Amino acid sequence: xxxxxxxxxxxxxxxxxxxxxxxxxxxxxxxxxxxxxxxxxxxxxxxxxxxxxxxxxxxxxxxxxxxxxxxxxxxxxxxxxxxxxxxxxxxxxxxxxxxxxxxxxxxxxxxxxxxxxxxxxxxxxxxxxxxxxxxxxxxxxxxxxxxxxxxxxxxxxxxxxxxxxxxxxxxxxxxxxxxxxxxxxxxxxxxxxxxxxxxxxxxxxxxxxxxxxxxxxxxxxxxxxxxxxxxxxxxxxxxxxxxxxxxxxxxxxxxxxxxxxxxxxxxxxxxxxxxxxxxxxxxxxxxxxxxxxxxxxxxxxxxxxxxxxxxxxxxxxxxxxxxxxxxxxxxxxxxxxxxxxxxxxxxxxxxxxxxxxxxxxxxxxxxxxxxxxxxxxxxxxxxxxxxxxxxxxxxxxxxxxxxxxxxxxx
Amino acid sequence: xxxxxxxxxxxxxxxxxxxxxxxxxxxxxxxxxxxxxxxxxxxxxxxxxxxxxxxxxxxxxxxxxxxxxxxxxxxxxxxxxxxxxxxxxxxxxxxxxxxxxxxxxxxxxxxxxxxxxxxxxxxxxxxxxxxxxxxxxxxxxxxxxxxxxxxxxxxxxxxxxxxxxxxxxxxxxxxxxxxxxxxxxxxxxxxxxxxxxxxxxxxxxxxxxxxxxxxxxxxxxxxxxxxxxxxxxxxxxxxxxxxxxxxxxxxxxxxxxxxxxxxxxxxxxxxxxxxxxxxxxxxxxxxxxxxxxxxxxxxxxxxxxxxxxxxxxxxxxxxxxxxxxxxxxxxxxxxxxxxxxxxxxxxxxxxxxxxxxxxxxxxxxxxxxxxxxxxxxxxxxxxxxxxxxxxxxxxxxxxxxxxxxxxxxx
Numbered sequence: 003x004x005x006x007x008x009x010x011x012x013x014x015x016x017x018x019x020x021x022x023x024x025x026x027x028x029x030x031x032x033x034x035x036x037x038x039x040x041x042x043x044x045x046x047x048x049x050x051x052x053x054x055x056x057x058x059x060x061x062x063x064x065x066x067x068x069x070x071x072x073x074x075x076x077x078x079x080x081x082x083x084x085x086x087x088x089x090x091x092x093x094x095x096x097x098x099x100x101x102x103x104x105x106x107x108x109x110x111x112x113x114x115x116x117x118x119x120x121x122x123x124x125x126x127x128x129x130x131x132x133x134x135x136x137x138x139x140x141x142x143x144x145x146x147x148x149x150x151x152x153x154x155x156x157x158x159x160x161x162x163x164x165x166x167x168x169x170x171x172x173x174x175x176x177x178x179x180x181x182x183x184x185x186x187x188x189x190x191x192x193x194x195x196x197x198x199x200x201x202x203x204x205x206x207x208x209x210x211x212x213x214x215x216x217x218x219x220x221x222x223x224x225x226x227x228x229x230x231x232x233x234x235x236x237x238x239x240x241x242x243x244x245x246x247x248x249x250x251x252x253x254x255x256x257x258x259x260x261x262x263x264x265x266x267x268x269x270x271x272x273x274x275x276x277x278x279x280x281x282x283x284x285x286x287x288x289x290x291x292x293x294x295x296x297x298x299x300x301x302x303x304x305x306x307x308x309x310x311x312x313x314x315x316x317x318x319x320x321x322x323x324x325x326x327x328x329x330x331x332x333x334x335x336x337x338x339x340x341x342x343x344x345x346x347x348x349x350x351x352x353x354x355x356x357x358x359x360x361x362x363x364x365x366x367x368x369x370x371x372x373x374x375x376x377x378x379x380x381x382x383x384x385x386x387x388x389x390x391x392x393x394x395x396x397x398x399x400x401x402x403x404x405x406x407x408x409x410x411x412x
Numbered sequence: 413x414x415x416x417x418x419x420x421x422x423x424x425x426x427x428x429x430x431x432x433x434x435x436x437x438x439x440x441x442x443x444x445x446x447x448x449x450x451x452x453x454x455x456x457x458x459x460x461x462x463x464x465x466x467x468x469x470x471x472x473x474x475x476x477x478x479x480x481x482x483x484x485x486x487x488x489x490x491x492x493x494x495x496x497x498x499x500x501x502x503x504x505x506x507x508x509x510x511x512x513x514x515x516x517x518x519x520x521x522x523x524x525x526x527x528x529x530x531x532x533x534x535x536x537x538x539x540x541x542x543x544x545x546x547x548x549x550x551x552x553x554x555x556x557x558x559x560x561x562x563x564x565x566x567x568x569x570x571x572x573x574x575x576x577x578x579x580x581x582x583x584x585x586x587x588x589x590x591x592x593x594x595x596x597x598x599x600x601x602x603x604x605x606x607x608x609x610x611x612x613x614x615x616x617x618x619x620x621x622x623x624x625x626x627x628x629x630x631x632x633x634x635x636x637x638x639x640x641x642x643x644x645x646x647x648x649x650x651x652x653x654x655x656x657x658x659x660x661x662x663x664x665x666x667x668x669x670x671x672x673x674x675x676x677x678x679x680x681x682x683x684x685x686x687x688x689x690x691x692x693x694x695x696x697x698x699x700x701x702x703x704x705x706x707x708x709x710x711x712x713x714x715x716x717x718x719x720x721x722x723x724x725x726x727x728x729x730x731x732x733x734x735x736x737x738x739x740x741x742x743x744x745x746x747x748x749x750x751x752x753x754x755x756x757x758x759x760x761x762x763x764x765x766x767x768x769x770x771x772x773x774x775x776x777x778x779x780x781x782x783x784x785x786x787x788x789x790x791x792x793x794x795x796x797x798x799x800x801x802x803x804x805x806x807x808x809x810x811x812x813x814x815x816x817x818x819x820x821x822x
Contacts, residue, residue, distance in 0.1 A: 055744035056745075056748060056751040056753050057741065057753050089737070090770065090771070092769065092770050125736070125740060313723070313813075313817070317813075317817035321817075321818035326535070327497075327536055330467050330499075330500050330535060331465070331467065334466045334467030334645055335464070341466040343466050343467050344502070358502075359467075359500065360500065361500070361536055399814060401814050403727075404811050404813070404814055407728070407731075408730045408733070408810075
């Protein structure tokens with residue numbers, strides 16, 4: 003039921019990155035690849051952001067520690083499995099995650115700490131190391147440059163389709179390539195520990211600068227989507243820059259190419275983040291919530307998330323029902339203490355629904371219904387008290403959402 | 413689909429309170445009473461708490477102003493309508509609400525400001541004053557002491573049944589009576605601006621003391637329930653004390669009877685609050701979430717509400733699926749920055765599911781499934797870092813929830 007989720011177009015190989023996927027049978031019933039290995043050229047910079055959950059999964063803790071140990075420089079491999087999150091597995095889970103890194107290290111002749119592990123899937127069960135070990139060996143012997151689509155498929159859990167995108171930019175006579183992939187089904191899958199996203203580029207970027215770019219991109223992409231407000235134990239977003247295109251290294255915001263590379267990364271991250279929402283569980287609508295006229299970013303986000311996560315608004319969206327009362331309720335409870343509601347206006351796409359806290363004179367219910375009947379639309383709120391603007395993306399709440407989440411194990 | 417919502421038992425008349433209900437046709441299609449008038453004896457104390465929404469409905473603003481003007485003393489009437497919330501109606505809505513108070517005042521020969529108006533129903537439409545005026549006149553001429561069940565029915569919107577309860581206590585040789593009613597369907601009804609609750613007693617309580625008791629009761633009842641986290645524009649909880657039983661006035665916490673009256677009010681408020689959850693839209697389960705071992709009340713509530721409002725947990729509850737991963741996810745994202753998850757334990761009723769952040773050795777899935785298959789159960793979390801305890805009550809997310817909220821206007 004994904005909403006306008008495109009089949010990946012051409013996915014360019016990225017110089018300095020080799021990959022392979024295979025079927026380890028991590029979920030015994032698995033009928034598709036569930037393990038993905040990406041090897042990075044020596045000297046690659048890597049930056050990552052991870053879930054804020056207190057229940058961080060073992061691979062998250064190990065990846066964070068490895069990244070820190072190498073200070074983002076010279077990380078050499080990403081090992082990603084689906085089917086098992088290796089979360090809520092305690093000390094044994096940490097040992098297992100480190101063990102998988104050691105296999106990769108041995109096969110590629112690098113340090114175990116140069117490998118970053120990622121897992122997504124069922125919580126509370128240990129990884130089937132016996133089934134994974136031989137597959138990792140096979141993958142490390144069959145690495146190739148052109149395998150992004152297989153990788154995007156191997157990391158899927160309940161996603162209805164692979165999510166990947168590729169871009170190239172010209173910089174000072176050289177072509178830089180960016181290819182990214184993500185998996186989601188929302189932050190919401192029953193047993194699943196869910197969102198993973200990766201972008202690899204052959205640009206050359208210093209680790210601390212890559213971290214800045216990652217933060218810039220995250221704040222405009224993965225940190226602006228919500229399906230139901232639930233956050234998983236395994237969320238991770240990682241950017242790797244191999245430097246293999248041979249372009250000059252970007253050492254700081256003043257370096258030539260900084261803006262272009264940062265923009266390309268942000269665009270890809272936003273596209274991948276929106277793909278995750280488009281493929282949200284049971285999604286029948288893709289909704290942009292834009293809140294403008296706030297005093298600052300924080301209050302715009304507060305209102306935007308309250309609207310985007312309100313079950314009332316989300317069921318109205320499912321029904322295509324332009325129900326001003328529900329938006330008004332959500333804005334009202336969003337927690338801005340001194341909000342003057344007589345300054346608040348609301349649009350559905352270009353249809354003005356309310357102005358000054360009241361239904362607009364020009365508004366006709368059929369106009370609102372026409373907008374909300376579309377698979378994609380924008381809800382725009384003007385708070386009328388400042389100049390800050392924020393956007394978040396979300397999906398609706400459907401019968402299918404309840405079915406998927408209620409029937410998963412029954 | 414209400415979960416163990418009892419039909420009201422005997423509802424005792426309360427000395428000093430007279431009431432009447434009628435059908436004004438506020439919703440043109442209405443087939444039941446939609447207007448309720450309660451007259452209070454001279455000298456009655458009244459205390460109220462109201463929605464925190466920025467979009468407060470007109471009657472909320474008027475009732476707050478009237479209460480303040482009389483400092484909670486000598487309020488004489490409550491006028492409650494269902495079918496129309498008089499919310500998001502601007503200045504005209506305020507004028508309308510004041511107009512309805514003026515009718516009651518004229519009929520009962522009191523001041524308009526001694527009347528508190530309440531509305532629940534569709535947002536964004538003006539009250540049909542022409543249809544309401546004659547009904548108010550009729551009601552004021554037909555007041556009687558025994559009509560609580562009719563009142564509880566007249567304030568319903570999408571509630572599947574009336575919610576009311578009555579208690580009597582003996583105090584120093586006198587019988588004090590407490591009768592309360594509430595309407596809900598959750599905080600969640602599509603067009604509805606929803607929760608209203610009233611308790612009337614013939615105890616004699618000074619207004620400031622009644623306000624203290626109201627706060628005590630609210631913190632243990634209406635402020636501890638959630639159906640989907642959405643808060644309406646019209647929520648109100650009001651306690652009136654007529655003093656007509658002739659018992660000595662309670663002037664402070666040291667007065668004889670303070671504890672007994674406060675406890676009775678709190679018990680009734682908790683019962684009514686739980687009735688609202690039991691009758692939550694589409695509810696098939698009634699769930700108590702108890703969080704203990706927190707450092708303070710705030711963090712216990714943070715965890716309790718995150719569990720109670722997680723769509724993931726709520727769909728698991730609908731399915732009767734004892735999914736430890738979902739509770740673990742909710743606890744993890746509840747925002748306690750320094751939570752040591754190795755101290756966290758979880759029970760479903762008396763079945764220990766997890767201990768020290770890991771699945772308990774003794775745990776068997778069928779035991780968890782047995783508990784979550786019941787219409788009522790408790791989820792208990794021990795954070796293992798303090799001695800604070802908090803409880804909230806919630807319901808599940810079902811197909812019916814989506815249907816009710818999606819199909820309301822289609």
